[in-house]
Amino acid sequence: MREAIEDLLCDYAETIDSGDLERWPGFFTEDGEYQIITRESHDAGLPIGILYCGSRGMMEDRVQALRTANIYEPHAYRHILGRPRLERQGEEFAVRSNFCVFRIAQDGDTVTFATGRYLDRIVHDGGVPRFRSRRAVLDSRRVDILLVLPL
């Protein structure tokens, strides 16, 4: 199981970094949740972060919006992932891992865009491991410029 989960985490990061965002919602269950939140708000138990999707449909809307509606300078991410910790809880796995995301702008400017932890709940969904929920907890409360691509 560890191998399958590690593959999921790697595929997820690779998919975003390669810009193939249409595949992003498919990493979640149909009613899967995705949230980006600051550590400060997470620790305080506050509900609102920086971005929230309560279903695959909301993720598809996000991708559609960033492709057709939102305006921003082109950029890409590079995820560096830490080794995940797994804990079986009934039928799902609670998985924690560290991440560092660099942002590469079109002029080559490369900055550390985000560091933090993924707090995941992963289930077997028709034989495939998928996120029931994925929460990216950002170490910093500050976002540089804007956030449009999922982390």
Place this chain on the structure above:
Amino acid sequence: MDVPITHDLAADLAWPQEGVTRVPFRVFSDPGIYAEEQKRLFRGPIWNFLCLEVEILRPGDWRLATVGETPVVVTRDEHGAIHAMVNRCAHKGALVCLQERGNAKALTCVYHSWSYDLAGRLQSVAFRHGVRGKGGMPEDFDTARHRLEQLRVEVFCGLVFGTFSDATVPVETYLGDTMARMIRRNLGRPHRILGMHSQIIHNNWKLYAENVRDSYHATLLHTFYTTFKVNRLDMDGGMLLSEDGRHSISYAKRDTLQQSDEYRKVHSAQYGSALAAPEMLDTFTEFDDGVTHCIQTVFPTLVVQLTLNSLAVRFFTPRGVDKTELFWIYLGYRDDSEQQTRQRLMQSNLTGAAGLVSLEDGCINEFVQRGTRGSEDRNAFLEMGGRDVASSDGSRATETGIRGFWQGYRKLMGF
């Protein structure tokens, strides 16, 4: 870069004779002007937003803030009174409070243990009488003659404001009737914080002050609503200005049917949209005045928003001539149901650093900052909706709010 401050900036700048319909690009990049703003504007007769009252509820609570670039600490004392002081020790000038928020009986500088009460009055200094009878302060040293520099404080609808100037009129007078009424509408009930974050935008603070008063750009730059065919363009709306023009309210009414809806009745996806998950825009009616979108600015750096059910306070603070930190504090009312909190969460997607109708503002002001490099002697052109500073009831295709900002700015700066 070391640039001497011009003694007569006003004469040197020579604001174009067209007045508030022109803005010299230089005001966004000149370090001399930026330095003058710290004195004339941020320490001038204006109210600066410091924090929310709910952030300092208990006696001893404190929270850091800034006024321009000046570090400030806001406290609640043992009697419940709120104070604001420059976070600078009266001794050597070190920061006194280091953590962003905390709770304490006294504020003590770590450098030499000068200790202040929660109103900023010096209580004691270390080694005042020396050590083993040697050293110490002179005989005539008097703690009562030293304190943290004080700001005047006023609280309005849970918003804590501070001013350095004795000439600043009371907050309600400063706001005027129209502005005060809208703040009372949106924040006059007990509220609580649902989340917060900030974003660094790489532009002068005034470009964001213009941006939030710019009702002209909303549906042009932020195309989310139009792309997803969310019914918006036919909404009634307008731009209301305070009498002095420097505060504004951009508002819209989603539709007239809305008004007959039962108070707080949840109605599903009126938006005949192309969204895969239109439930993001499910709303409940909060007020019976029909206003469903409202972005209110308070000069110079505060914004109160109620966009559908997303209630938030934004404020921005200069971090250098071409760098600004924009804060988003999402709120709910204390008596919200779980479902209502959920809808505020869903609609928080509209605004903030990743907001579907706001993320562009993270870069658009930087595009102006970059676009105007080398053109400091040129001007912006602001004649949409006319050349005057007046409310525009019925149309948001106007730059009247921006002109109002510059009217207030020029008066304070002497330009």
